Amino acid sequence: MMGAGRESGSGNHPAAPGALLLAPVDTRLFERPLDHLVAENTRLLRVCAQLELIALNAGRLAPYSTPVLLAYLRWDYPRHLDWLDHRFLPQLEHACFVGDSIQGPVAQLVLEHGVDRGRAARLAGILSDYSESPHDGLEQRLAISGDAFAEAQKRHVAWMDLVILPLAQSRLSERNLQDLSQGLHVHYG
Numbered sequence: 001m002m003g004a005g006r007e008s009g010s011g012n013h014p015a016a017p018g019a020l021l022l023a024p025v026d027t028r029l030f031e032r033p034l035d036h037l038v039a040e041n042t043r044l045l046r047v048c049a050q051l052e053l054i055a056l057n058a059g060r061l062a063p064y065s066t067p068v069l070l071a072y073l074r075w076d077y078p079r080h081l082d083w084l085d086h087r088f089l090p091q092l093e094h095a096c097f098v099g100d101s102i103q104g105p106v107a108q109l110v111l112e113h114g115v116d117r118g119r120a121a122r123l124a125g126i127l128s129d130y131s132e133s134p135h136d137g138l139e140q141r142l143a144i145s146g147d148a149f150a151e152a153q154k155r156h157v158a159w160m161d162l163v164i165l166p167l168a169q170s171r172l173s174e175r176n177l178q179d180l181s182q183g184l185h186v187h188y189g
Protein backbone atom coordinates (compact mmCIF):
# COMPACT_ATOMS: atom_id res chain seq x y z
CA MET A 1 0.00 0.00 0.00
CA MET A 2 1.42 3.35 -0.96
CA GLY A 3 0.95 5.90 1.75
CA ALA A 4 1.95 9.50 2.12
CA GLY A 5 5.34 9.68 3.74
CA ARG A 6 6.35 6.10 3.00
CA GLU A 7 8.82 6.85 0.23
CA SER A 8 12.37 7.67 1.21
CA GLY A 9 13.15 11.35 1.08
CA SER A 10 9.49 12.27 1.44
CA GLY A 11 10.10 15.02 3.98
CA ASN A 12 8.55 12.87 6.68
CA HIS A 13 11.52 13.36 8.96
CA PRO A 14 10.82 14.15 12.62
CA ALA A 15 13.88 16.39 12.91
CA ALA A 16 12.68 18.75 10.18
CA PRO A 17 10.99 21.81 11.71
CA GLY A 18 7.33 21.84 10.77
CA ALA A 19 7.51 18.44 9.10
CA LEU A 20 4.21 16.69 8.63
CA LEU A 21 4.20 13.18 10.03
CA LEU A 22 1.40 11.36 8.26
CA ALA A 23 1.57 7.61 8.59
CA PRO A 24 -0.82 5.51 6.51
CA VAL A 25 -3.83 4.07 8.30
CA ASP A 26 -3.02 0.73 9.89
CA THR A 27 -4.20 -2.02 7.57
CA ARG A 28 -5.46 -3.99 10.58
CA LEU A 29 -8.36 -1.52 10.59
CA PHE A 30 -9.56 -3.07 7.33
CA GLU A 31 -11.26 -5.60 9.61
CA ARG A 32 -13.27 -2.76 11.17
CA PRO A 33 -14.38 -0.56 8.25
CA LEU A 34 -16.05 2.13 10.35
CA ASP A 35 -12.91 2.52 12.46
CA HIS A 36 -10.91 2.66 9.22
CA LEU A 37 -13.15 5.49 8.02
CA VAL A 38 -12.66 7.41 11.26
CA ALA A 39 -8.88 6.92 11.01
CA GLU A 40 -8.84 8.16 7.39
CA ASN A 41 -10.90 11.20 8.42
CA THR A 42 -8.44 11.87 11.23
CA ARG A 43 -5.56 11.79 8.72
CA LEU A 44 -7.51 14.21 6.55
CA LEU A 45 -7.96 16.59 9.49
CA ARG A 46 -4.18 16.44 10.15
CA VAL A 47 -3.61 17.46 6.51
CA CYS A 48 -6.09 20.32 6.97
CA ALA A 49 -4.30 21.51 10.11
CA GLN A 50 -0.96 21.45 8.28
CA LEU A 51 -2.42 23.41 5.36
CA GLU A 52 -3.69 26.04 7.80
CA LEU A 53 -0.22 26.31 9.34
CA ILE A 54 1.37 26.61 5.91
CA ALA A 55 -1.04 29.44 5.09
CA LEU A 56 0.42 31.33 8.05
CA ASN A 57 4.08 30.71 7.19
CA ALA A 58 4.54 29.00 3.84
CA GLY A 59 8.18 29.96 3.48
CA ARG A 60 9.16 28.15 6.65
CA LEU A 61 6.79 25.16 6.65
CA ALA A 62 5.97 24.29 3.04
CA PRO A 63 9.42 22.92 2.12
CA TYR A 64 9.20 20.29 4.84
CA SER A 65 5.58 19.30 4.34
CA THR A 66 5.22 19.52 0.58
CA PRO A 67 6.48 16.01 -0.31
CA VAL A 68 4.11 14.37 2.15
CA LEU A 69 1.19 16.61 1.21
CA LEU A 70 1.74 15.98 -2.50
CA ALA A 71 1.75 12.22 -2.00
CA TYR A 72 -1.42 12.45 0.07
CA LEU A 73 -3.27 14.77 -2.32
CA ARG A 74 -2.27 12.87 -5.45
CA TRP A 75 -2.67 9.26 -4.26
CA ASP A 76 -4.05 8.67 -0.79
CA TYR A 77 -6.89 11.20 -0.89
CA PRO A 78 -8.30 10.12 -4.28
CA ARG A 79 -8.13 6.46 -3.21
CA HIS A 80 -10.02 7.32 -0.03
CA LEU A 81 -12.72 9.10 -2.05
CA ASP A 82 -12.89 6.18 -4.49
CA TRP A 83 -13.52 3.78 -1.61
CA LEU A 84 -16.18 6.06 -0.14
CA ASP A 85 -17.97 6.71 -3.43
CA HIS A 86 -17.79 3.24 -4.95
CA ARG A 87 -17.91 0.90 -1.95
CA PHE A 88 -18.90 2.46 1.36
CA LEU A 89 -21.69 4.86 0.37
CA PRO A 90 -23.43 2.43 -2.03
CA GLN A 91 -23.31 -0.27 0.67
CA LEU A 92 -24.79 2.16 3.18
CA GLU A 93 -27.53 3.24 0.78
CA HIS A 94 -28.44 -0.37 0.17
CA ALA A 95 -28.62 -1.10 3.91
CA CYS A 96 -30.82 1.88 4.76
CA PHE A 97 -34.57 1.90 5.06
CA VAL A 98 -36.85 3.89 2.76
CA GLY A 99 -37.62 6.38 5.53
CA ASP A 100 -33.93 7.10 6.13
CA SER A 101 -33.91 9.44 3.10
CA ILE A 102 -30.18 8.90 2.58
CA GLN A 103 -30.13 9.06 -1.24
CA GLY A 104 -30.16 12.87 -1.46
CA PRO A 105 -27.39 13.48 1.08
CA VAL A 106 -25.24 10.69 -0.40
CA ALA A 107 -25.70 12.08 -3.92
CA GLN A 108 -24.70 15.52 -2.65
CA LEU A 109 -21.62 14.12 -0.93
CA VAL A 110 -20.54 12.23 -4.06
CA LEU A 111 -21.07 15.41 -6.11
CA GLU A 112 -18.96 17.38 -3.64
CA HIS A 113 -16.27 14.70 -3.78
CA GLY A 114 -15.97 15.48 -7.49
CA VAL A 115 -15.35 19.14 -6.62
CA ASP A 116 -12.92 18.07 -3.89
CA ARG A 117 -10.90 16.03 -6.39
CA GLY A 118 -10.45 19.19 -8.45
CA ARG A 119 -9.50 21.21 -5.37
CA ALA A 120 -6.94 18.59 -4.37
CA ALA A 121 -5.43 18.51 -7.86
CA ARG A 122 -5.20 22.33 -7.99
CA LEU A 123 -3.69 22.47 -4.52
CA ALA A 124 -1.15 19.78 -5.43
CA GLY A 125 -0.20 21.79 -8.52
CA ILE A 126 0.28 24.97 -6.50
CA LEU A 127 2.30 23.10 -3.85
CA SER A 128 4.48 21.59 -6.55
CA ASP A 129 5.02 24.97 -8.23
CA TYR A 130 5.77 26.60 -4.88
CA SER A 131 8.32 23.94 -3.98
CA GLU A 132 10.13 24.56 -7.27
CA SER A 133 10.02 28.36 -7.22
CA PRO A 134 8.59 30.01 -4.10
CA HIS A 135 7.42 33.61 -4.45
CA ASP A 136 4.78 35.85 -2.88
CA GLY A 137 2.13 35.35 -5.57
CA LEU A 138 2.29 31.59 -5.25
CA GLU A 139 2.42 31.84 -1.46
CA GLN A 140 -0.86 33.75 -1.51
CA ARG A 141 -2.44 31.24 -3.93
CA LEU A 142 -1.22 28.41 -1.72
CA ALA A 143 -2.80 30.00 1.35
CA ILE A 144 -6.14 30.59 -0.39
CA SER A 145 -6.28 27.18 -2.05
CA GLY A 146 -5.14 25.39 1.13
CA ASP A 147 -7.74 27.19 3.23
CA ALA A 148 -10.53 26.42 0.75
CA PHE A 149 -9.59 22.74 0.65
CA ALA A 150 -9.25 22.53 4.45
CA GLU A 151 -12.58 24.23 5.14
CA ALA A 152 -14.44 21.95 2.72
CA GLN A 153 -12.82 18.84 4.20
CA LYS A 154 -13.52 19.85 7.79
CA ARG A 155 -17.17 20.39 6.86
CA HIS A 156 -17.33 16.96 5.19
CA VAL A 157 -15.71 15.19 8.14
CA ALA A 158 -18.12 16.88 10.55
CA TRP A 159 -21.05 15.86 8.37
CA MET A 160 -19.74 12.29 8.19
CA ASP A 161 -19.40 12.23 11.99
CA LEU A 162 -22.88 13.67 12.60
CA VAL A 163 -24.93 11.95 9.89
CA ILE A 164 -23.20 9.17 7.98
CA LEU A 165 -21.33 7.30 10.74
CA PRO A 166 -24.28 7.08 13.17
CA LEU A 167 -26.48 5.84 10.34
CA ALA A 168 -23.81 3.33 9.29
CA GLN A 169 -23.50 2.08 12.86
CA SER A 170 -27.22 1.48 13.11
CA ARG A 171 -27.94 0.14 9.60
CA LEU A 172 -24.91 -1.85 8.42
CA SER A 173 -25.22 -5.52 9.29
CA GLU A 174 -22.35 -7.80 10.18
CA ARG A 175 -22.48 -9.11 6.60
CA ASN A 176 -22.31 -5.53 5.23
CA LEU A 177 -19.27 -4.85 7.40
CA GLN A 178 -17.62 -8.07 6.21
CA ASP A 179 -18.22 -7.01 2.60
CA LEU A 180 -16.72 -3.60 3.32
CA SER A 181 -13.74 -5.24 5.01
CA GLN A 182 -13.12 -7.43 1.98
CA GLY A 183 -13.55 -4.37 -0.22
CA LEU A 184 -10.89 -2.50 1.76
CA HIS A 185 -8.45 -5.37 1.24
CA VAL A 186 -9.15 -5.36 -2.50
CA HIS A 187 -9.17 -1.57 -2.85
CA TYR A 188 -5.96 -0.90 -0.94
CA GLY A 189 -4.37 -4.32 -1.49
